[in-house]
Amino acid sequence: MTARMGSQVMNINLCRTRFPDLPNCFPPAWFKISYLRLCAFSRNHATEAIQKPENAALLSNLSVLGVDIKMAQKRQPGVFRKVATNEEGVAEFLKSKGANRKTIASIISRYPRAITRSYHHLEERWQLWRSIFKTDSEVISVIGRSPESYFRSSDNGNFEKNINFFCSLGLTSKDLHRILTTAPRAFSNSLELNKQMVKLLQDLGVSLGDENPDAFAKRIMTKNAYILIRSTKRIKTNVDFFTEALKPSNSELIKLLQGQGAEVLDLSTDYMKRNFKNISDQLYSLGCTTEEVQKFFLDYPPAFYASFEKLSNKIDCLLESQISIKQLLKKPRILEFSAMNLKNRIKELERVGYDFTKHGVTILDSSRRRFEAKLGKLIEEY
DNA sequence: CCAACCGGGGTCTGCCATAGTA
């Protein structure tokens, strides 16, 4: 217990030291852009009161930047009626961080509200992101992918509180890195929302009798960063669905959620139910019992996730190759390989006279290197 | 030595609804 507390304190301090001082002066560009903004403001102020027309200077600036104005207008029309915007400042800012023209245009096209942010705000937010990412280009690559995650919130304090909160849970800087890379929105959630999700997971650990609910919750978050951008309602519904459909014991459910099940937890419930039904039906039609079907999903949670068509295709392809459904149930992991890969492997094995009924199917569940080594030996023997 | 078990790694947004706010 003491050791755990100690590591938490250490992690908080680690977070603090990773915040470089925010700059207290701004580059010359900032003054230039502010001046331009003032000009734009006074030019349009008179007409603004009458009918709130779209800001002509803004439209011209955006087209110079290469922004897809139609797209931007469709997405956030309100931005276009604002009297003061900072499109040039934002573009300048992103450029100074290494973004190219095309990326900048794409960012503003997809999330126009970005141009309402001030230089100071952006720089402050940048430093927060950089406390997690090592380089500017990592930040740019995430913003380029998902502009909204960077620009949607104006609350930098909340972002920092989230960092501290995650650290206080014992998440490492590597964990934060992964969360910000794969689910950047998590840091723009209100602190309260993130706390609710963590509490839900911890309570779930308690209700399953896990002796360390905090570690249980942490484990699920590190296995699946997406959990933090889902609603607690969805997670609850999915856990209930697992419980009802698979009738697991507490320890089985814990194992499921801490393992591959964590990745399945955030699926939309309807999708998961549909998949479960389709695949169960196929297994029943192949003569499986309810217990076998339940065990199949417990052993191989990705079945919830996989597209039914692909999975079904793979099962058919295995059955056609003298592999029995019972063998598959014993070794569902072979379904993780692509249909193409499985087909090729089976073809190669058939060529050397491999008998699945005699030697089993585990040979299919191996890395490329191991499979090829094994195949080489079989060819020699053959 | 080798089959079998098992965990890890990469990586994922863009839109809509609505309460709150100035």
Next chain:
DNA sequence: TACTATGGCAGACCCCGGTTGG
């Protein structure tokens, strides 16, 4: 009352190799 900030939703795998026990 228009606009902002924030919550929520649908979408849908594959592969590698360390370790261990016989």
